[in-house]
Amino acid sequence: MDLGIIGQAAGLFAVTNIDDILILALFFAKGAGHPGSTRRIVLGQYLGFTAILAVAVAAAFGATFLPGSAVPYLGLLPLALGLKAARQAWKDHRDGSEDRAEERSGEGGxxxxxxxxxxxxxxxxxxxxxxxxxxxxxxxxxxxxxAVFLVLVAVWCFAGRFFATRPVVAEALARWGHILLPLVLITIGLLILVEGGAFGL
Incomplete structure (x- = not known):
């Protein structure tokens, strides 16, 4: 196996996914204390990245499943999830029911x-x-x-969980995570929409 290609693949993954570590840390912080949340987050990360990889491979072979003009509108996904998380955080804060909300959520996270x-x-x-x-x-x-990309997804998940469980970071995320997660998701959504020129922005 060519070590040069492995190095190039690792570098490409790191450069294009560096922001995912912050998002993963926020997800892990949100799931802290909920049984099975780590497994669900890792599964979700693999599902999302495998979909990206599948589209990229298909496009490389000439079967473009995702037209370039559609990419900016992907920003609607994190925007919608961020608004949903913000609404829930506001509702929990207003009702003073953060603990009860966690109990109602079942699996949580x-x-x-x-x-x-x-x-x-x-x-x-x-x-x-x-x-x-x-x-x-x-x-x-x-x-x-x-292969390198899929291995590094696991490394990224480990890094995100590592940062989320450091005492200082964990305390900050526990205190501010319910605000940071919606804020980060909404920001990502808006950046994708604006930078991609969606809706003529």
Missing amino acids: PSPLEVAAVTFANGGDNIGVYVPVLATAGIGGMSVYA
Whole structure:
């Protein structure tokens, strides 16, 4: 296996997904204390990134399932989830029912589909970067890129959980996470929409 390609794949993944560590840390903080939340977050991250990879590979082979003009509208996903989280945080704060809300939530923490939706939307612009790289890598190189990417998803999940469980960070996220998560999701959604020129913005 070519170490050069492995290094290039690792570098490409790191550069295009550095912001995911913050989002994952917020998700892990939200799921703290809820049994099975780590498994659900990791599953959601893999679902979202696998979808990105599948679209990029398909596009590299010439079957573009996601037109370039549609990519900016992926920003609606994190925007909607951020607004939903903000509404819930405001409702819990107003009712003084944060503890009861956690009890009602059953499993608690973000669902795999929520994490997958944010991961896919936030990484939608990465598809445009991945396609030419994968298209010129050939079948063998493409397989190496895919394998390295999928291994690094696990590393990213570990890093996100690591940061979320550091005492100082965990205390800050526990105190401000219910505000930060909606804020980050809404910001990501708006940035994707504005930078992509959605709705003529």
